[in-house]
Amino acid sequence: MARFVHLTSAGDAPRIRRAGIRAVSHGQGGLRGVYCFPVLPSYTLTHQWLRELARSGSRGGLVAVHLRLDDGEPVLVGRYTDRAREAQAAVTAAEAVRRVAALDDPRGWEVFLPRAVRPGEIHRVRRAPQVVGWRHWPDAHGTRPCTCLGCRVRGEYGGRRLRERHPHPLDGPPPPPRELLARLAGAGDPGDPVVLREVLHWFARRRRGPLPALARLTDHPDPTVREELVWAVAGWSTPGVAELLDRLADDPVGEVREAVEAVRE
The missing domain is CATH 1.25.10 (Leucine-rich Repeat Variant)
Structure with missing residues (x-):
């Protein structure tokens, strides 16, 4: 069995334990399903998406939902930037784990299961620390974040101070x-x-x-x-x-x- 972690709002944990994970996310080609990441020996890499997902808000923080899928389960695997180019590879769950584990730098990679997750495939749901992982993109540390209207997250911690220090040229009141x-x-x-x-x-x-x-x-x-x-x-x-x-x-x-x-x- 291939093991994966799906990160989601803590407010959804009771429903997930009872009924599984709904296929609400959209992958390449318009597929609906569930995003997850293989369980690796490195705890930090396994939960690398925590801080980035937390930026968009969550009810009560995030939890880690551990899944067990058949080795032959069809999935898509690739870097998040491959979605727009529809370049994620269609492989089995076992092959997805092998590919990600063999990478020198698996940051930014993801696995997409093109269906819902059944309750019997959920191994456990546990609280996850909220300070693990990268934000914005894997190598963003040390780079000034963009403060344009499309990139900033409403209510983000420190957002107002950041916009005051680095105002974007296309912000402000529109010309008449x-x-x-x-x-x-x-x-x-x-x-x-x-x-x-x-x-x-x-x-x-x-x-x-x-x-x-x-x-x-x-x-x-x-x-x-x-x-x-x-x-x-x-x-x-x-x-x-x-x-x-x-x-x-x-x-x-x-x-x-x-x-x-x-x-x-």
């Missing part, structure tokens, strides 16, 4: 709409992608916006501009947003279509 529209017009036709993406970033911080002025960007030749347009208007209450997203839902570039699906979910 007339200034943004002037930048949009000054970007040219079809428009400088760098300037347009910055303008769209600021428009995304608003609840409503000049949709007719941005609608022409649905035909911009740079797909990154079209994708940024999706995120910019997704939260607007302006009439016509749904129709604009309908146009972008048929975009020839997959990243743009995926952005539309993400905001609609």
Whole structure:
């Protein structure tokens, strides 16, 4: 039997003991399942994901759920950065343990079980220390963390002090709409992608916006501009947003279509 550890909120422990672990996480290819990590001789490496998972919040801290899976159980194994490239390997549970154990540096690696975990496969649930592991990424220590709106975690310990010491250039109140529209017009036709993406970033911080002025960007030749347009208007209450997203839902570039699906979910 291959042994793994799944880290989760302590508030879920009673339900997990009773009914197992639900397949709520998403892996590559849209699969639903459970993330876990092999039990290695090193306690620190086995529980390396603790501090990073704790950043997103948990009810009562985190617990370690120990699993026992059949050696032939199909799983995906790879580094967390392989998910976006769909480069994680489909192997058996025993092979996943062997691959991770043979690595010189297994930090950032993970195993994905593409199904729920049954109660009989749970060996034990125990409290785990909350100070083990890395944060942000495995080699982040000594590197200034990013304080942009997308990277920071709301309510994170020391977050306000960090933002005061290292403010991000794209933080702060957005420029007024007339200034943004002037930048949009000054970007040219079809428009400088760098300037347009910055303008769209600021428009995304608003609840409503000049949709007719941005609608022409649905035909911009740079797909990154079209994708940024999706995120910019997704939260607007302006009439016509749904129709604009309908146009972008048929975009020839997959990243743009995926952005539309993400905001609609």
